[in-house]
Amino acid sequence: MKIWTPPKGSKIVFEIGCLTGVPSDVLRKGNADKWAEAPRRAFCKEFNRKFERYRHDTIPLSDARWPEMLDWIEDLTKRGEGGVGRGSGNGLGIWWMEAPKPKPTDRTAWFPLCTGRNEIRSPNRSPNARHFVRREPGRNTWGFVLLASAEFKNAVDTAGLTGLAFLPLADWDGWWQVWATKPLGRGLDHPLVDPEKLVARADPDQPILEPRRRGEPCAWIRYLREDAQITSPTIARLVALGDDQWCRIAGPHRVVREHLPQTDFAYSQWTYEEDHPPDWVGRRFRDICCNHRAREALIDAGVMKPSHFTTPILTIPETDADTEVLDRTIKHPLPLPVFTAEEAAAEAKRRASIRSAPTPKRTTPPKSAAALLATLNARIDDGYPPWTPLRDHGRQHKKFRGSRFFVSLPDALKQLTDVLPVELEVRGDDEDEEPEFELELSPPHHPTWLEQDAPHDDPEHPSPHDIVFAQTGCGDWFAIRSTDPAMPTDARVTWWDHETFTPRDQWPDVATFIAYLLEIADRTQ
DSSP states (O other): OEEEOOOTTOEEEEOOOOOTTOOHHHHHHTOHHHHHHHHHHHHHHHHTOOOOGGGOEEEETTOTTHHHHHHHHHHHHHTTSOOSSOSSSSOOOOEEEEOOOOOTTOTTOEEEBOOOSSOOOBTTBOGGGOSEEEEOSSTTOSOOEEEEEHHHHHHHHHHTOOSEEEEEOSSOSSEEEEEESSBOOOOOOOTTBOHHHHHHTSOTTSOOOGGGOOOOOEEEGGGBOTTEEESOHHHHHHHHHSOTTTOEEEOOOEEEGGGOOSSSEEBOOOOSSOOOOTTSTTTTOOOOEEEHHHHHHHHHTTSOOGGGBOSOBEEEOGGGOOSOOHHHHOOSOOOOOSSOHHHHHHHHHHHHHHHHSOOOOOOOOOSSHHHHHHHHHHHHHHTOOSSOBGGGOHHHHHHHHHSTTGGGSOHHHHHHGGGSBSEEEEOOSOTTSOOSEEEEEEEEEOOTTSOTTSOSSOTTSOOTTOEEEEEOTTSOEEEEOTTOTTTTTOOOEEEEOTTTOSEEEEESSHHHHHHHHHHHHHHTO
């Protein structure tokens, strides 16, 4: 029997709501979400709670009201009005237990480096001025690479930190591809995980191959040991209530101290399936983590902030391991780094040949609307335009200018309207990959898909009062803010991500944005 007690300070994150019993006419009217909110509103009123973002609530496991709250949820479920669920009417439950996070002051812990939410798209514009970023080879392409600035590399070299390797990029100055050369180790499973269930019930499309096996810090209900005895009555009742596909007991990522590399940096979190072929940009994705010494050195050098590291990884002595020590029992070699030494040498040679090859001389695009208009008109008149201008598409041109929001655009954008690209697509060497950049003009409009009560002046989130003038094939959009201080003459242009609702890129004014389009269009000629 495996007796398990939740760590002190644990919290429960959960969701309440369901569409069960919603009349069909309500579904047709599109008011189902309001109907599904009823259980949440009732719970909040009953227990004086407020659900957080994504309709979740977080309550300490030590809260004395848990028995009463679980009685309420069970009664709601029996009446068929909802439950701890996904809000989809199929009875699926969402809840998870969060163990207390290790403290950043733990000198034995390791710390994963975080790139932030957005990838870098220009060597001169790092998201939020970060020195450790990610770069994707194309939109929605799995397999981004990790980059470090020259300042980051200098900080590592100056502090004498070990375990990182750097390669200069073939196309950008000032940035280096970076990876860790040694693995952190396989780590430990959560004490409640049944290893046989974990392997047997893995996704058929992503089987867990034994050489790739690593510790699973999350005990999903479907992987729980049969002999598990959970001492917390609250957790035991939640396990009985929740759906085994969505509910879990999360613990910290743990590794065994005796199997750590003798370096300051290491990699972990490789995929369960085999790595992709060598011609795949992200064929071996590995994260990067560092020890306490390296973390302090990077922060002191100003190239990382404390918030640029995610939840620390615990290291424990092998004698304290309460599950199978995978580093000892699995005899296969650990997965390789992003590049072996031989592969890195070959890749460095390949990139050097690209950098030394003659490149066509390019002129820097002008950075004012009037100068850009003159340049684009001259190129169009001379017969070598960088794109098909909007004025050559009568119907689209009429729709764009005829939009009731056209008058609300900044003067600089209205001035350049006739020569804007109807569409622009930039691809890499592989035509089968997703575009590196794409844009398609659309008649100016408000982003009606946003909630109307969303903040109107938050620079990190879109506003329903923004004016959208272009979109991408995947649903991203380009917009200006009507309250921009530079209006009505100019405005900042923001590329918004349709999944995260955060900026993917930003340009300080319209001319800089159009100059960027001209630059990347010329780069592909």
